[in-house]
Amino acid sequence: METVTEHTATAWLSEDEQRAWRIHLDVSRLLMYQLERDLQAFGLTNNDYEILVNLSEAEDRRLRMSDLARSTLQSKSRLSHQITRMESSGLVRRENCESDRRGLYAVLTEHGWETMRQVAPRHVASVRAHFIDLIPPESLAAYHEALRPVADHLRTERTK
């Protein structure tokens, strides 16, 4: 069978590189899939949860929409749809800040905060069961070390 990797001068991945890349992709996808499945019990998606985390850790539990878009890697229009859905579930509300002309904010509601208090321990248990507890402690440190230059590079690229 002809394959796309034939007859080219491309620096295709070696077997070891291919294995590392494949497992990165598989774990990323499968883990997001599994965590979302676990969050469904609370009526939340991974995107919802990420926004709840960001807001619950922010000062006064509020963030400017543009900052929230940046930290969740979403376009402003996609985030706006997302926030509309979360508003209708009562988890967040939009607020204009009169003293700040740049300021449309997303604010965590009391219901959003209570939801986080309830869901966060369950979510951490999922992260443990499906990721952290499956990796020996000494490998965890090596894992972080291996990915640090990748994370630094990608953060720099993103601001270009």
Place this chain on the structure above:
Amino acid sequence: METVTEHTATAWLSEDEQRAWRIHLDVSRLLMYQLERDLQAFGLTNNDYEILVNLSEAEDRRLRMSDLARSTLQSKSRLSHQITRMESSGLVRRENCESDRRGLYAVLTEHGWETMRQVAPRHVASVRAHFIDLIPPESLAAYHEALRPVADHLRTERTK
């Protein structure tokens, strides 16, 4: 400031665990974001590319829709929308198999195959530049080893 991690008996992550988890999340998201940015030059999304890879590696460059949904972790309805979009760009077509009652297939078109031949080398160059070449070879092997039990576990969970 009150935080959600206070006053609970939950097994929260240690500092090392938190760092490993954070960097996994950051790299996963930033990398998908960067790779999609690189694919945009060819009018493709990460999801499009994943489907093209799956079809181009399949026998006769075709897969049953239900198998394609399984291997890309998408719901059948979401995959169906995706395939409709890719049909209108001429990358794939749907085909019924008369001898197989289960059989609605997605088939790579000649244009889809030519697109893969053109894009695949550029995509591999992106994967190198933003991931593989930033990790020393000896760490790549350790990376694969560390994630293997996670991947095995998640594949088992998925079939439950």
